[in-house]
Amino acid sequence: MEQQKTCPYCGTFLNKQGKYYSCSFCVMALRPEEVQTGHQRLPVRRLTTVLDVHLSKTTPELMKLSTFELLGLLKIARKERREMYDLLQTFRKINAADTEGGMIEEEQFSGSCYQAVTRKIFVLENLLRERLGYVPRQVTTKELQTYLEHIEEDKTGPMIIRSGRKIEQESS
Known part of the structure:
Protein backbone atom coordinates (compact mmCIF):
# COMPACT_ATOMS: atom_id res chain seq x y z
CA MET A 1 0.00 0.00 0.00
CA GLU A 2 1.32 3.41 -1.00
CA GLN A 3 1.94 5.94 1.76
CA GLN A 4 -0.18 9.05 1.63
CA LYS A 5 1.53 12.09 0.13
CA THR A 6 2.55 14.88 2.49
CA CYS A 7 3.62 18.50 2.12
CA PRO A 8 7.41 18.97 2.25
CA TYR A 9 7.00 22.29 4.08
CA CYS A 10 4.46 21.58 6.84
CA GLY A 11 3.89 17.80 6.81
CA THR A 12 0.13 18.04 6.15
CA PHE A 13 -1.56 15.29 4.13
CA LEU A 14 -2.16 16.40 0.54
CA ASN A 15 -5.11 16.18 -1.83
CA LYS A 16 -4.46 15.28 -5.48
CA GLN A 17 -5.91 17.77 -7.94
CA GLY A 18 -5.19 16.78 -11.52
CA LYS A 19 -1.44 16.47 -11.97
CA TYR A 20 -0.71 18.59 -8.88
CA TYR A 21 -1.16 18.13 -5.14
CA SER A 22 -2.82 20.70 -2.90
CA CYS A 23 -1.76 21.62 0.65
CA SER A 24 -4.62 23.14 2.64
CA PHE A 25 -2.31 24.53 5.36
CA CYS A 26 0.26 26.20 3.05
CA VAL A 27 -2.49 27.07 0.55
CA MET A 28 -0.40 26.04 -2.44
CA ALA A 29 -0.13 23.56 -5.25
CA LEU A 30 2.86 21.23 -5.37
CA ARG A 31 4.40 19.41 -8.32
CA PRO A 32 4.67 15.61 -7.95
CA GLU A 33 8.48 15.82 -7.64
CA GLU A 34 8.14 18.15 -4.62
CA VAL A 35 5.69 15.92 -2.74
CA GLN A 36 6.98 13.75 0.10
CA THR A 37 5.65 10.71 1.95
CA GLY A 38 5.74 10.00 5.67
CA HIS A 39 5.94 13.69 6.60
CA GLN A 40 9.53 13.96 5.30
CA ARG A 41 11.24 17.25 4.47
CA LEU A 42 12.63 18.17 1.06
CA PRO A 43 16.12 16.74 0.60
CA VAL A 44 19.02 19.19 0.43
CA ARG A 45 21.30 18.99 -2.57
CA ARG A 46 24.76 18.13 -1.30
CA LEU A 47 27.10 18.81 -4.19
CA THR A 48 30.61 19.38 -2.91
CA THR A 49 32.44 20.09 -6.18
CA VAL A 50 32.20 23.40 -7.98
CA LEU A 51 33.92 23.84 -11.32
CA ASP A 52 34.90 27.11 -12.96
CA VAL A 53 33.21 25.95 -16.20
CA HIS A 54 29.92 26.61 -14.41
CA LEU A 55 30.70 30.33 -14.68
CA SER A 56 29.69 30.14 -18.34
CA LYS A 57 26.13 29.15 -17.39
CA THR A 58 23.27 31.52 -18.07
CA THR A 59 21.46 33.21 -15.21
CA LYS A 79 39.60 35.17 -7.90
CA GLU A 80 39.28 35.27 -11.68
CA ARG A 81 38.28 38.95 -11.59
CA ARG A 82 41.34 39.78 -9.45
CA GLU A 83 43.58 38.04 -11.99
CA MET A 84 41.85 39.82 -14.89
CA ILE A 104 46.03 48.07 -27.23
CA GLU A 105 44.00 45.09 -28.49
CA GLU A 106 45.17 42.97 -25.56
CA GLU A 107 44.19 45.74 -23.15
CA GLN A 108 40.75 46.02 -24.73
CA PHE A 109 40.24 42.26 -24.67
CA SER A 110 41.32 42.09 -21.01
CA GLY A 111 38.96 44.95 -20.22
CA SER A 112 36.01 43.17 -21.84
CA CYS A 113 36.85 39.93 -19.97
CA TYR A 114 37.07 41.89 -16.72
CA GLN A 115 33.65 43.44 -17.37
CA ALA A 116 32.11 40.04 -18.21
CA VAL A 117 33.38 38.36 -15.04
CA THR A 118 32.30 41.38 -12.98
CA ARG A 119 28.76 41.09 -14.38
CA LYS A 120 28.76 37.36 -13.57
CA ILE A 121 29.77 38.27 -10.01
CA PHE A 122 26.81 40.68 -9.86
CA VAL A 123 24.51 37.82 -10.90
CA LEU A 124 25.98 35.41 -8.33
CA GLU A 125 25.86 38.03 -5.57
CA ASN A 126 22.23 38.87 -6.31
CA LEU A 127 21.19 35.20 -6.39
CA LEU A 128 22.91 34.69 -3.03
CA ARG A 129 21.36 37.88 -1.68
CA GLU A 130 17.92 36.50 -2.54
CA ARG A 131 18.67 33.23 -0.75
CA LEU A 132 20.76 34.36 2.22
CA GLY A 133 19.49 37.90 2.69
CA TYR A 134 22.99 39.34 2.26
CA VAL A 135 26.02 39.26 -0.04
CA LEU A 144 32.30 26.67 2.69
CA GLN A 145 33.22 23.78 4.98
CA THR A 146 31.15 25.27 7.81
CA TYR A 147 28.21 25.64 5.41
CA LEU A 148 28.49 21.95 4.49
CA GLU A 149 28.62 21.01 8.18
CA HIS A 150 25.41 22.96 8.79
CA ILE A 151 23.75 21.03 5.96
CA GLU A 152 24.88 17.74 7.50
CA GLU A 153 23.56 18.75 10.95
CA ASP A 154 20.24 19.98 9.56
CA LYS A 155 16.89 18.76 10.87
CA THR A 156 15.91 15.69 8.92
CA GLY A 157 13.24 14.12 11.10
CA PRO A 158 9.65 13.80 9.97
CA MET A 159 7.25 16.67 10.61
CA ILE A 160 4.76 14.97 12.91
CA ILE A 161 2.70 16.65 15.60
CA ARG A 162 1.94 14.27 18.44
CA SER A 163 -1.57 14.82 19.73
CA GLY A 164 -1.76 12.27 22.55
CA ARG A 165 -0.44 13.06 26.01
CA LYS A 166 2.38 11.04 27.36
CA ILE A 167 1.57 9.98 30.93
CA GLU A 168 4.52 9.33 33.13
CA GLN A 169 4.21 6.68 35.79
CA GLU A 170 5.14 7.83 39.23
CA SER A 171 7.15 5.52 41.41
CA SER A 172 5.74 5.28 44.92
Whole structure:
Protein backbone atom coordinates (compact mmCIF):
# COMPACT_ATOMS: atom_id res chain seq x y z
CA MET A 1 0.00 0.00 0.00
CA GLU A 2 1.32 3.41 -1.00
CA GLN A 3 1.94 5.94 1.76
CA GLN A 4 -0.18 9.05 1.63
CA LYS A 5 1.53 12.09 0.13
CA THR A 6 2.55 14.88 2.49
CA CYS A 7 3.62 18.50 2.12
CA PRO A 8 7.41 18.97 2.25
CA TYR A 9 7.00 22.29 4.08
CA CYS A 10 4.46 21.58 6.84
CA GLY A 11 3.89 17.80 6.81
CA THR A 12 0.13 18.04 6.15
CA PHE A 13 -1.56 15.29 4.13
CA LEU A 14 -2.16 16.40 0.54
CA ASN A 15 -5.11 16.18 -1.83
CA LYS A 16 -4.46 15.28 -5.48
CA GLN A 17 -5.91 17.77 -7.94
CA GLY A 18 -5.19 16.78 -11.52
CA LYS A 19 -1.44 16.47 -11.97
CA TYR A 20 -0.71 18.59 -8.88
CA TYR A 21 -1.16 18.13 -5.14
CA SER A 22 -2.82 20.70 -2.90
CA CYS A 23 -1.76 21.62 0.65
CA SER A 24 -4.62 23.14 2.64
CA PHE A 25 -2.31 24.53 5.36
CA CYS A 26 0.26 26.20 3.05
CA VAL A 27 -2.49 27.07 0.55
CA MET A 28 -0.40 26.04 -2.44
CA ALA A 29 -0.13 23.56 -5.25
CA LEU A 30 2.86 21.23 -5.37
CA ARG A 31 4.40 19.41 -8.32
CA PRO A 32 4.67 15.61 -7.95
CA GLU A 33 8.48 15.82 -7.64
CA GLU A 34 8.14 18.15 -4.62
CA VAL A 35 5.69 15.92 -2.74
CA GLN A 36 6.98 13.75 0.10
CA THR A 37 5.65 10.71 1.95
CA GLY A 38 5.74 10.00 5.67
CA HIS A 39 5.94 13.69 6.60
CA GLN A 40 9.53 13.96 5.30
CA ARG A 41 11.24 17.25 4.47
CA LEU A 42 12.63 18.17 1.06
CA PRO A 43 16.12 16.74 0.60
CA VAL A 44 19.02 19.19 0.43
CA ARG A 45 21.30 18.99 -2.57
CA ARG A 46 24.76 18.13 -1.30
CA LEU A 47 27.10 18.81 -4.19
CA THR A 48 30.61 19.38 -2.91
CA THR A 49 32.44 20.09 -6.18
CA VAL A 50 32.20 23.40 -7.98
CA LEU A 51 33.92 23.84 -11.32
CA ASP A 52 34.90 27.11 -12.96
CA VAL A 53 33.21 25.95 -16.20
CA HIS A 54 29.92 26.61 -14.41
CA LEU A 55 30.70 30.33 -14.68
CA SER A 56 29.69 30.14 -18.34
CA LYS A 57 26.13 29.15 -17.39
CA THR A 58 23.27 31.52 -18.07
CA THR A 59 21.46 33.21 -15.21
CA PRO A 60 18.45 30.83 -15.43
CA GLU A 61 20.89 27.89 -15.26
CA LEU A 62 22.67 29.44 -12.27
CA MET A 63 19.32 29.86 -10.52
CA LYS A 64 18.95 26.06 -10.47
CA LEU A 65 22.25 25.55 -8.60
CA SER A 66 22.38 25.01 -4.87
CA THR A 67 23.42 27.82 -2.55
CA PHE A 68 26.67 25.97 -1.83
CA GLU A 69 27.44 25.82 -5.55
CA LEU A 70 26.72 29.54 -5.92
CA LEU A 71 29.04 30.35 -3.00
CA GLY A 72 31.79 28.25 -4.58
CA LEU A 73 31.29 29.93 -7.94
CA LEU A 74 31.40 33.36 -6.32
CA LYS A 75 34.76 32.47 -4.76
CA ILE A 76 36.10 31.31 -8.15
CA ALA A 77 34.71 34.34 -10.01
CA ARG A 78 36.18 36.82 -7.55
CA LYS A 79 39.60 35.17 -7.90
CA GLU A 80 39.28 35.27 -11.68
CA ARG A 81 38.28 38.95 -11.59
CA ARG A 82 41.34 39.78 -9.45
CA GLU A 83 43.58 38.04 -11.99
CA MET A 84 41.85 39.82 -14.89
CA TYR A 85 42.24 43.17 -13.17
CA ASP A 86 45.96 42.57 -12.64
CA LEU A 87 46.36 41.57 -16.29
CA LEU A 88 44.44 44.64 -17.45
CA GLN A 89 46.64 46.91 -15.31
CA THR A 90 49.76 45.28 -16.76
CA PHE A 91 48.59 45.99 -20.33
CA ARG A 92 47.69 49.57 -19.38
CA LYS A 93 51.19 50.16 -17.97
CA ILE A 94 52.80 48.63 -21.05
CA ASN A 95 50.68 50.77 -23.39
CA ALA A 96 51.35 53.91 -21.33
CA ALA A 97 55.11 53.32 -21.62
CA ASP A 98 54.97 52.27 -25.29
CA THR A 99 54.27 55.25 -27.55
CA GLU A 100 53.29 52.93 -30.41
CA GLY A 101 50.57 51.27 -28.27
CA GLY A 102 51.57 47.77 -29.31
CA MET A 103 49.21 46.02 -26.89
CA ILE A 104 46.03 48.07 -27.23
CA GLU A 105 44.00 45.09 -28.49
CA GLU A 106 45.17 42.97 -25.56
CA GLU A 107 44.19 45.74 -23.15
CA GLN A 108 40.75 46.02 -24.73
CA PHE A 109 40.24 42.26 -24.67
CA SER A 110 41.32 42.09 -21.01
CA GLY A 111 38.96 44.95 -20.22
CA SER A 112 36.01 43.17 -21.84
CA CYS A 113 36.85 39.93 -19.97
CA TYR A 114 37.07 41.89 -16.72
CA GLN A 115 33.65 43.44 -17.37
CA ALA A 116 32.11 40.04 -18.21
CA VAL A 117 33.38 38.36 -15.04
CA THR A 118 32.30 41.38 -12.98
CA ARG A 119 28.76 41.09 -14.38
CA LYS A 120 28.76 37.36 -13.57
CA ILE A 121 29.77 38.27 -10.01
CA PHE A 122 26.81 40.68 -9.86
CA VAL A 123 24.51 37.82 -10.90
CA LEU A 124 25.98 35.41 -8.33
CA GLU A 125 25.86 38.03 -5.57
CA ASN A 126 22.23 38.87 -6.31
CA LEU A 127 21.19 35.20 -6.39
CA LEU A 128 22.91 34.69 -3.03
CA ARG A 129 21.36 37.88 -1.68
CA GLU A 130 17.92 36.50 -2.54
CA ARG A 131 18.67 33.23 -0.75
CA LEU A 132 20.76 34.36 2.22
CA GLY A 133 19.49 37.90 2.69
CA TYR A 134 22.99 39.34 2.26
CA VAL A 135 26.02 39.26 -0.04
CA PRO A 136 29.02 37.54 1.59
CA ARG A 137 32.01 39.87 1.83
CA GLN A 138 34.36 36.99 1.22
CA VAL A 139 33.99 33.28 0.68
CA THR A 140 36.73 31.18 2.22
CA THR A 141 37.30 27.45 2.15
CA LYS A 142 36.63 27.40 5.90
CA GLU A 143 33.27 29.14 5.43
CA LEU A 144 32.30 26.67 2.69
CA GLN A 145 33.22 23.78 4.98
CA THR A 146 31.15 25.27 7.81
CA TYR A 147 28.21 25.64 5.41
CA LEU A 148 28.49 21.95 4.49
CA GLU A 149 28.62 21.01 8.18
CA HIS A 150 25.41 22.96 8.79
CA ILE A 151 23.75 21.03 5.96
CA GLU A 152 24.88 17.74 7.50
CA GLU A 153 23.56 18.75 10.95
CA ASP A 154 20.24 19.98 9.56
CA LYS A 155 16.89 18.76 10.87
CA THR A 156 15.91 15.69 8.92
CA GLY A 157 13.24 14.12 11.10
CA PRO A 158 9.65 13.80 9.97
CA MET A 159 7.25 16.67 10.61
CA ILE A 160 4.76 14.97 12.91
CA ILE A 161 2.70 16.65 15.60
CA ARG A 162 1.94 14.27 18.44
CA SER A 163 -1.57 14.82 19.73
CA GLY A 164 -1.76 12.27 22.55
CA ARG A 165 -0.44 13.06 26.01
CA LYS A 166 2.38 11.04 27.36
CA ILE A 167 1.57 9.98 30.93
CA GLU A 168 4.52 9.33 33.13
CA GLN A 169 4.21 6.68 35.79
CA GLU A 170 5.14 7.83 39.23
CA SER A 171 7.15 5.52 41.41
CA SER A 172 5.74 5.28 44.92
